[in-house]
Amino acid sequence: xxxxxxxxxxxxxxxxxxxxxxxxxxxxxxxxxxxxxxxxxxxxxxxxxxxxxxxxxxxxxxxxxxxxxxxxxxxxxxxxxxxxxxxxxxxxxxxxxxxxxxxxxxxxxxxxxxxxxxxxxxxxxxxxxxxxxxxxxxxxxxxxxxxxxxxxxxxxxxxxxxxxxxxxxxxxxxxxxxxxxxxxxxxxxxxxxxxxxxxxxxxxxxxxxxxxxxxxxxxxxxxxxxxxxxxxxxxxxxxxxxxxxxxxxxxxxxxxxxxxxxxxxxxxxxxxxxxxxxxxxxxxxxxxxxxxxxxxxxxxxxxxxxxxxxxxxxxxx
Amino acid sequence: xxxxxxxxxxxxxxxxxxxxxxxxxxxxxxxxxxxxxxxxxxxxxxxxxxxxxxxxxxxxxxxxxxxxxxxxxxxxxxxxxxxxxxxxxxxxxxxxxxxxxxxxxxxxxxxxxxxxxxxxxxxxxxxxxxxxxxxxxxxxxxxxxxxxxxxxxxxxxxxxxxxxxxxxxxxxxxxxxxxxxxxxxxxxxxxxxxxxxxxxxxxxxxxxxxxxxxxxxxxxxxxxxxxxxxxxxxxxxxxxxxxxxxxxxxxxxxxxxxxxxxxxxxxxxxxxxxxxxxxxxxxxxxxxxxxxxxxx
Numbered sequence: 001x002x003x004x005x006x007x008x009x010x011x012x013x014x015x016x017x018x019x020x021x022x023x024x025x026x027x028x029x030x031x032x033x034x035x036x037x038x039x040x041x042x043x044x045x046x047x048x049x050x051x052x053x054x055x056x057x058x059x060x061x062x063x064x065x066x067x068x069x070x071x072x073x074x075x076x077x078x079x080x081x082x083x084x085x086x087x088x089x090x091x092x093x094x095x096x097x098x099x100x101x102x103x104x105x106x107x108x109x110x111x112x113x114x115x116x117x118x119x120x121x122x123x124x125x126x127x128x129x130x131x132x133x134x135x136x137x138x139x140x141x142x143x144x145x146x147x148x149x150x151x152x153x154x155x156x157x158x159x160x161x162x163x164x165x166x167x168x169x170x171x172x173x174x175x176x177x178x179x180x181x182x183x184x185x186x187x188x189x190x191x192x193x194x195x196x197x198x199x200x201x202x203x204x205x206x207x208x209x210x211x212x213x214x215x216x217x218x219x220x221x222x223x224x225x226x227x228x229x230x231x232x233x234x235x236x237x238x239x240x241x242x243x244x245x246x247x248x249x250x251x252x253x254x255x256x257x258x259x260x261x262x263x264x265x266x267x268x269x270x271x272x273x274x275x276x277x278x279x280x281x282x283x284x285x286x287x288x289x290x291x292x293x294x295x296x297x298x299x300x301x302x303x304x305x306x307x308x309x310x311x312x313x314x315x316x317x
Numbered sequence: 318x319x320x321x322x323x324x325x326x327x328x329x330x331x332x333x334x335x336x337x338x339x340x341x342x343x344x345x346x347x348x349x350x351x352x353x354x355x356x357x358x359x360x361x362x363x364x365x366x367x368x369x370x371x372x373x374x375x376x377x378x379x380x381x382x383x384x385x386x387x388x389x390x391x392x393x394x395x396x397x398x399x400x401x402x403x404x405x406x407x408x409x410x411x412x413x414x415x416x417x418x419x420x421x422x423x424x425x426x427x428x429x430x431x432x433x434x435x436x437x438x439x440x441x442x443x444x445x446x447x448x449x450x451x452x453x454x455x456x457x458x459x460x461x462x463x464x465x466x467x468x469x470x471x472x473x474x475x476x477x478x479x480x481x482x483x484x485x486x487x488x489x490x491x492x493x494x495x496x497x498x499x500x501x502x503x504x505x506x507x508x509x510x511x512x513x514x515x516x517x518x519x520x521x522x523x524x525x526x527x528x529x530x531x532x533x534x535x536x537x538x539x540x541x542x543x544x545x546x547x548x549x550x551x552x553x554x555x556x557x558x559x560x561x562x563x564x565x566x567x568x569x570x571x572x573x574x575x576x577x578x579x580x581x582x583x584x585x586x587x588x589x590x591x592x593x594x595x596x597x598x599x600x601x602x603x604x605x606x607x608x609x610x611x612x613x
Contacts, residue, residue, distance in 0.1 A: 011448065018449040023461065030465055038465075134346070137597070141589040143541040145548055146582040149564060153575050248454050255545065259568070269457075270549060273464045285461040289453045 004304065012297050017069070019289050023282050024068035028061060038278050051081055055279060077283035082275075087283045090268065095287070097167060098264035100176075101256060102249040104184040106242060109191035114238065116192070117199025118231070124204060132196065139193025145255035148186035152259055155182060165261040183256035191245055198241060203234040236306045243299020247292040347598030353591025360407045368401035373556045381574040391576040393566055399577060402558035403584050409559045410588070413474065413543040414536050420478030422532065425485020426524070430516060432486070433493030440490075447483040455480040456545060463551045473552055477542055481535060488531055492524045526603045533596030537589035544585055560585050 027034050035052040036043065051057070056064040071078065077087035116136070120129045156164035162182050168175030206212065207230055215225045254266025261267070265288055272280035332342050342348050360367060369389070376396035384391045390399040432443035450458065459476045466472045496502065496519055505515065546552030547561025548568075555562050560581045567577025 011445070014445055015448045015452050018445065019452050022449065026462065026465055137593060138586070138590055141537060141541075141593045142586055143545060143589070145545055145564065146585050149568060149571075149578045150582055153571060153578055157571055158575070250454075252454065252456070254456065254460075255548070258549065269460060273460065273549075273551065278465060281461060281464045285453070285457050288457050292454055292457075293452050 005301070008297065008300060012293055016290065016293060019293075020069045020072055020286065021065055023286055024065045025061060026282075027055065027057065027064075027278070038276060040276050054078065054081060072286065077286075078279055081277060081279065087280055090280070091265070091283065091287055094263045094268050095265055097262060098250055098253050098257070098266065100180060101183055101187065101253050101262070101264060102246055104180055105187040105191065105249050106246055108184055108188040109195050109245070110242070112188075113192040113195025114199050114235075116196040118203060120196065120200040121203035121207065121234075122226070129200075136193035136196045139189050140197070142189055143255075144187055144190060144252055145259060147189045148183065148256050148259040151182045151186050167262055179260075179262070183253075183260045183262060186259070187249055187253060187256045191249070194245075195238060195241075198238055199234065202237050203230065206230045206234040236303070239306060240299050240303035243295050243302060247295030247299075250288060250291050250295070344598045344602070346594045347602075350591045350594030350596070350598060353587060354595050357407060357588050357591065358411075360404055361411045364404050364408050368398075368404040370398035370401040372401040372405040372558045373397060381570060381576075383574070383576060390580050391574065393563070393577050394570045394574075397556075397558075399563070399580055402563055403560070403580055406558045406560045406563060406581070406584065407588075409553055409557060410540045410543065413470075413477070413553070414539040416474045417477040417481060417539045417543075418532055418535060420474065421481035421485050421535070422528065424478065424482040425487075426489050426528070428482065429486040429489025429524075430493060430520070433490035434497070434512065434516065434520070443486070447486055450479065451483050455542065459542070459546060460549075460551060463546070468546070468551045468554060470553065473543065473546060477539060480542075481539065484531060484535065485528065488527050489524055492527060493520050496520050496523050530596060530600040530603060533592065533599050536596075537592035540592075541585060541589055 027038075030037055033048075035048045035055070035057050039047055039051060056067050059067075075088055077091070079086050080090070116132055120132050123129050152164055155162050163179050164182075166179060168179040212225060212230055215229060216222075250265065253264055254270060256262070257264040257266040258270050265284055269281055269284040269288075272278075272284060329343060335342065342351055374397060376392065379388065379392045379396040381394055382388055382392045382396075388398050388400065390403065393399055393402065428443050428447070432440040453461070458480055459473075462476045462479075463472060502515060502519060505519075543552055544559060544561035544564065547554075547559040548565045549561075550565065552561055553559035555566070563577050563581040567574070567581065571578060
């Protein structure tokens with residue numbers, strides 16, 4: 001267990017290091033003068049000089065990389081080119097909104113996806129199971145931005161039941177939740193379908209194992225077998241996937257945030273791209289990569305803890 | 318497979334015999350998926366004959382019109398015919414998907430063979446590379462690169478190809494490792510067979526099935542990926558009628574007309590559903606072991 005843990009941790013540190021190096025040398029691939037093309041055609045000579053020194057573009061590549069990695073490790077993404085405010089403070093302002101969105105989507109997916117999967121597994125090949133199968137596939141394949149736009153169109157623009165924009169008045173919890181509903185649903189739809197299928201598959205697998213058959217032979221009631229023994233084991237893969245889900249929801253939140261004009265990591269990157277503010281884009285992307293990798297790591301550990309068998313096998317397939 | 322052993326059902330038997338695709342076509346959902354895919358491909362080929370108008374021709378007297386006899390699906394904010402834009406949009410979708418999948422396939426196959434067959438430190442280096450690419454959610458990686466290099470079509474394809482390489486490399490590597498374990502490989506190597514022979518005769522035939530499934534499953538993902546980038550403004554640029562561009566135009570005028578979003582959204586929904594249904598059936602038929610392993 002300990003060896004596995006260390007190996008996995010070491011790998012993660014290495015990957016994060018490569019990610020940082022990658023993001024800092026990316027600027028070398030810009031054709032021509034990087035500072036000039038980052039700022040666009042209307043930049044003044046002063047601005048070009050300023051961003052060049054801000055991003056260390058006037059220094060050798062290895063110094064650029066070293067500076068970037070060093071500063072990042074200290075939580076310092078530099079100051080914003082236009083306002084002079086630290087970029088990290090912008091991120092601190094918005095990251096909570098993205099976390100709220102990701103967690104509420106994941107909550108929705110769990111609340112709806114798991115019961116649907118349980119129903120399908122306990123009534124395999126019933127007509128409702130077949131219908132649910134098609135619905136789950138449709139949910140999985142539905143791009144989140146299409147879901148978001150449709151929800152916006154129906155519930156905000158046409159019916160006017162829910163707000164279309166922003167996060168509501170500051171300090172008003174109910175208003176915040178009302179603003180959270182549509183983006184969360186848009187983001188959750190894929191995961192509702194995915195969890196429903198995953199739970200169905202793993203539950204059916206468990207219900208076919210010998211220990212369930214033995215329990216039946218002992219005359220235990222179906223309900224006891226099901227909730228006390230089968231479901232617990234069947235949910236192990238689901239729990240592991242939830243960690244991955246949290247990471248990818250953080251990344252996937254961009255569309256929901258842009259469509260519903262919510263502040264968050266996604267709209268932060270989106271706005272930075274439109275403002276041609278590459279240091280901000282880079283900081284936002286890096287933060288999301290860190291969260292993504294961390295969520296995956298936690299998911300792996302939780303999985304290993306819940307199901308001790310997997311440590312014996314290869315960690316990577 | 319209830320048709321087996323029923324000689325009277327000639328049609329079913331001859332469908333079954335179609336290599337690779339046959340068994341999948343006999344499943345209702347697989348057949349539905351196949352029909353959708355077929356319609357999509359036909360649309361891309363026949364676009365100039367299906368589309369009633371030039372997809373980028375503006376008509377300022379017909380802005381944001383609902384469906385009518387002149388414009389079956391209505392018009393957008395510049396008076397362009399939505400049906401024509403959707404039809405030509407399918408061409409953009411496929412012309413982004415094909416080269417992306419090709420890059421991912423060739424790159425992934427190469428890296429996977431290298432890391433699985435050669436092994437050792439090379440294997441570890443390649444695994445770390447793949448892990449690093451996958452440290453980003455695909456979209457975010459694409460954004461970082463496109464924001465810098467600019468959203469030219471070539472860059473979009475390159476970025477998407479890069480984001481999809483790890484999947485192919487991992488599948489290839491896993492297959493290589495499982496083939497390499499067999500005793501007959503050892504025997505053949507001892508008899509003096511070359512690596513090229515082992516790879517061509519034993520490894521590649523085993524990889525083709527899983528890779529075919531991956532291609533079928535990834536095509537819709539690439540299509541939604543491209544449309545998503547275009548929706549954000551970092552993909553195909555206006556006035557080209559990518560479905561993502563149509564959505565983004567529609568989003569700006571969502572209060573005045575629901576139709577651009579409705580149609581482009583439906584087009585994306587149906588196309589991805591068709592490819593996925595077909596791909597999943599293909600997977601269940603070709604390789605039941607993989608069932609349920611890839612849902613995203």
